Amino acid sequence: MKKLKINLKHKSYEIFYKKNLLHDFFIIDFCQKLANNFVIITHKSIKNIYAKPLFENFLKKNVKVKLLSFEDGEENKTIETKTYLEEQMLKDNFTKDSLIIAIGGGIVSDISGFIAATYMRGISYVIIPTTLLAMVDASIGGKTAVNTKYGKNLIGAIYHPKAVFIDFEVLKTLSNDEMKNGLVEMLKHALIMKAFFFYDLLKSKKITQNLIIDSLKIKKQVIEKDENEKSIRKKLNFGHSISHAIEASLNYKMVHGKALAWGILIESYLSYKMNFLSYKNFEKIYNFLKQKQLLVNHGKFSKDLIIDFLKRDKKNIFGKNRFTLLKNIGKSIINVEIIENHIVNSLALCLEVKHVSSNYYRS
Numbered sequence: 001m002k003k004l005k006i007n008l009k010h011k012s013y014e015i016f017y018k019k020n021l022l023h024d025f026f027i028i029d030f031c032q033k034l035a036n037n038f039v040i041i042t043h044k045s046i047k048n049i050y051a052k053p054l055f056e057n058f059l060k061k062n063v064k065v066k067l068l069s070f071e072d073g074e075e076n077k078t079i080e081t082k083t084y085l086e087e088q089m090l091k092d093n094f095t096k097d098s099l100i101i102a103i104g105g106g107i108v109s110d111i112s113g114f115i116a117a118t119y120m121r122g123i124s125y126v127i128i129p130t131t132l133l134a135m136v137d138a139s140i141g142g143k144t145a146v147n148t149k150y151g152k153n154l155i156g157a158i159y160h161p162k163a164v165f166i167d168f169e170v171l172k173t174l175s176n177d178e179m180k181n182g183l184v185e186m187l188k189h190a191l192i193m194k195a196f197f198f199y200d201l202l203k204s205k206k207i208t209q210n211l212i213i214d215s216l217k218i219k220k221q222v223i224e225k226d227e228n229e230k231s232i233r234k235k236l237n238f239g240h241s242i243s244h245a246i247e248a249s250l251n252y253k254m255v256h257g258k259a260l261a262w263g264i265l266i267e268s269y270l271s272y273k274m275n276f277l278s279y280k281n282f283e284k285i286y287n288f289l290k291q292k293q294l295l296v297n298h299g300k301f302s303k304d305l306i307i308d309f310l311k312r313d314k315k316n317i318f319g320k321n322r323f324t325l326l327k328n329i330g331k332s333i334i335n336v337e338i339i340e341n342h343i344v345n346s347l348a349l350c351l352e353v354k355h356v357s358s359n360y361y362r363s
């Protein structure tokens with residue numbers, strides 16, 4: 001079994017990864033060391049293929065186990081879904097001696113982690129990420145949250161899982177489109193920290209296990225240095241100020257990975273406009289997004305609404321937007337204050353463009 005340890009000040013945990021790990025009793029044996037009762041939480045759409053076989057394996061161990069699921073979609077990452085799931089657990093008398101097993105994408109791990117953080121003042125949880133995005137990003141770092149109509153991920157906690165179990169085989173059923181959503185977070189990791197990883201991603205025709213682990217290692221490196229986002233962890237927010245505002249402005253109808261691709265484009269452009277990033281490097285990022293077809297149909301963006309949500313961004317200080325920007329490919333700078341006018345102009349240019357040629361942006 002291969003593993004990667006996340007070394008934090010007070011609590012460390014491991015990411016175990018292997019082909020077909022999901023069908024291995026290793027996960028169940030590990031969970032049984034943590035608790036006596038188990039709640040598996042998953043998306044409705046993958047309940048039968050992935051969560052049910054796991055549930056049945058738990059049953060074979062003669063333990064108390066419950067399988068809960070909720071509708072797919074960002075619009076369901078809400079306090080209402082959290083309450084619904086908690087009530088199912090309370091109704092069946094799940095006490096502090098219970099473990100949550102989150103099996104699914106980032107929506108499942110974010111909401112399950114938040115339940116674990118607050119259920120009876122805190123119970124343990126583990127994550128089995130089943131999307132590329134959750135494997136490389138959402139499953140580590142302990143950020144848990146739900147969305148609100150006032151903005152994305154505004155209510156939540158930092159609460160780390162006891163372990164993460166990655167089975168690469170589950171990616172075989174993941175759509176090409178969802179693979180692209182994960183690639184966007186991998187691109188973010190490359191842009192903020194590792195130039196060579198950008199070029200690895202650029203030339204690779206498919207996402208290999210090695211690329212997944214390389215991406216995870218970048219996130220590991222960041223959160224180990226700054227678990228609570230006081231400094232370097234803010235780098236991971238690159239692209240996210242804009243993308244979260246886009247998601248909220250569209251009522252969470254655009255998925256995170258797609259909104260993040262726009263967020264990366266616009267925040268890279270801002271990096272250029274603020275004289276941190278050269279035009280040549282901005283162009284490379286734009287061409288990456290274009291070549292990998294990550295800038296997809298964006299429907300009807302409302303600049304005004306995006307600006308409104310940016311004003312409520314949780315990273316604002318004294319009411320001013322603070323962005324993480326790029327100085328180079330693989331090098332980022334945090335806490336950059338940006339004036340509204342720059343943001344408005346960048347949104348106007350990037351969101352309305354037909355993207356014929358990257359020269360369009362040179363101004």
Ligand SMILES: NC(=O)c1ccc[n+]([C@@H]2O[C@H](COP(=O)([O-])OP(=O)(O)OC[C@H]3O[C@@H](n4cnc5c(N)ncnc54)[C@H](O)[C@@H]3O)[C@@H](O)[C@H]2O)c1
Binds near residue numbers: 072077132173178
């Ligand atoms: N906590 C963090 O640090 C962190 C980091 C990045 C993103 N996020 C959050 O993650 C969420 C996005 O996560 P996501 O992109 O995984 O989306 P998601 O959780 O919505 O999953 C995407 C879709 O894929 C389906 N699916 C999942 N696994 C599958 C599989 N193996 N085969 C077939 N279908 C499968 C799901 O049912 C869902 O419809 C956002 O809410 C975002 O805010 C959190």
